[in-house]
Amino acid sequence: MLNMNKYSIVVFAVFFAAAAASCEDDPEYTVDKDAGGSDSGKSADAGTDDNNDAGEGADADADADADTDADADADADGDLPDAGPAVEAFVVMPNGPRGLAFASGYLWIARAFMDADNVTKFDPESRVPFDDTTAGHRPAGVLAAAGAVWVTNNSDDPGTVSRINPATAEVDETIEVETKPWGMT
Amino acid sequence: MANTGDNSVSRINPANNQVTETIKVGAGPVFLAYGADSIWVSNYNEGNGKNVTRINAVSNSKEATIQVGNGPSAIVLHGGSIWVALEGDDKVARINATDNTVAETIDVPLGAYQLLSAVDSLWAVGYMGKISRINTDKGEVVDTVDTGGRCEGIAYGENLIWVTDLTNGLMYLINPAKMAE
Numbered sequence: 001m002l003n004m005n006k007y008s009i010v011v012f013a014v015f016f017a018a019a020a021a022s023c024e025d026d027p028e029y030t031v032d033k034d035a036g037g038s039d040s041g042k043s044a045d046a047g048t049d050d051n052n053d054a055g056e057g058a059d060a061d062a063d064a065d066a067d068t069d070a071d072a073d074a075d076a077d078g079d080l081p082d083a084g085p086a087v088e089a090f091v092v093m094p095n096g097p098r099g100l101a102f103a104s105g106y107l108w109i110a111r112a113f114m115d116a117d118n119v120t121k122f123d124p125e126s127r128v129p130f131d132d133t134t135a136g137h138r139p140a141g142v143l144a145a146a147g148a149v150w151v152t153n154n155s156d157d158p159g160t161v162s163r164i165n166p167a168t169a170e171v172d173e174t175i176e177v178e179t180k181p182w183g184m185t
Numbered sequence: 186m187a188n189t190g191d192n193s194v195s196r197i198n199p200a201n202n203q204v205t206e207t208i209k210v211g212a213g214p215v216f217l218a219y220g221a222d223s224i225w226v227s228n229y230n231e232g233n234g235k236n237v238t239r240i241n242a243v244s245n246s247k248e249a250t251i252q253v254g255n256g257p258s259a260i261v262l263h264g265g266s267i268w269v270a271l272e273g274d275d276k277v278a279r280i281n282a283t284d285n286t287v288a289e290t291i292d293v294p295l296g297a298y299q300l301l302s303a304v305d306s307l308w309a310v311g312y313m314g315k316i317s318r319i320n321t322d323k324g325e326v327v328d329t330v331d332t333g334g335r336c337e338g339i340a341y342g343e344n345l346i347w348v349t350d351l352t353n354g355l356m357y358l359i360n361p362a363k364m365a366e
Contacts, residue, residue, distance in 0.1 A: 084330055086360055089357075091355065093349065095354060100338040100340045124345075142338070146199035148199065154189075177188055178188035178195060183215055183259075185217050
């Protein structure tokens with residue numbers, strides 16, 4: 001059994017240098033490079049909490065607001081799941097990570113729980129978060145298009161879309177759309 | 186983008202960040218995709234039919250409503266065809282863009298909510314964080330990953346499949362080279 005909090009501290013030391021550029025004060029981000037690839041005794045109890053409502057994700061009425069913040073990181077104090085050998089690593093990404101997309105060499109991840117309401121710019125090579133951009137309420141979908149990162153803010157009223165400049169990680173424009181925007185193309 | 190609460194899709198001009206068109210579709214549009222000069226919108230809550238709306242991407246006019254099955258959610262372009270996840274049926278369906286009908290379906294026993302086209306495969310995110318790799322040429326699921334969480338987002342990059350786990354606050358890095366094709 002592997003306690004994630006202890007694990008976080010150990011792994012964070014390894015990645016501290018890379019993380020120092022942007023997130024040195026935030027030890028919540030960790031990477032398990034060995035997860036799944038070796039038998040580290042991890043138990044697969046992730047998702048066994050009573051609040052897990054997998055399979056309801058596409059319920060158009062059960063939007064992000066229907067997910068209680070109590071659901072977020074329900075297993076954060078437990079064990080990492082053993083998801084099999086094809087899963088090379090886990091990244092701890094608290095506060096309800098939802099949609100994600102690659103743009104300008106980075107991975108952009110919407111985080112919707114605990115009023116995080118941001119988009120994390122994540123370096124897929126070093127596997128360290130680079131920056132957080134404040135979006136609207138309950139960001140859901142993420143799209144890379146026209147040289148920008150677009151994020152639907154599902155619980156803004158009315159709904160909005162944030163246009164983020166991937167070079168600066170800043171919101172260039174917030175565009176009002178209709179109620180509960182989600183997917184994009 | 187799909188406006189789930191307004192039963193509409195909005196078109197934004199990235200040159201000036203203005204909404205240029207808002208088009209009413211079916212009930213509960215969640216996801217949409219571009220292919221065959223059209224926008225395809227999955228209407229998750231649409232009556233008994235559960236359908237997909239086809240919109241002409243040039244004229245913005247609705248061209249067809251296609252009955253696809255129960256709980257159409259994610260919709261993607263894969264292998265030159267439009268594929269839609271049928272969460273209520275545990276299937277994915279391929280839409281024939283020539284006659285606007287379902288040309289084939291593939292069973293996805295572990296569920297299909299979110300979809301990704303990558304590494305010559307169709308990837309489906311299903312119940313309880315189960316990820317299915319689908320070979321659409323073979324018409325079957327060829328491998329699965331069971332994360333045990335509630336996965337939502339899925340993307341491909343750096344030769345890996347990246348999947349977000351909403352409930353557990355994790356992101357999984359899946360190596361497709363270690364899975365059956």
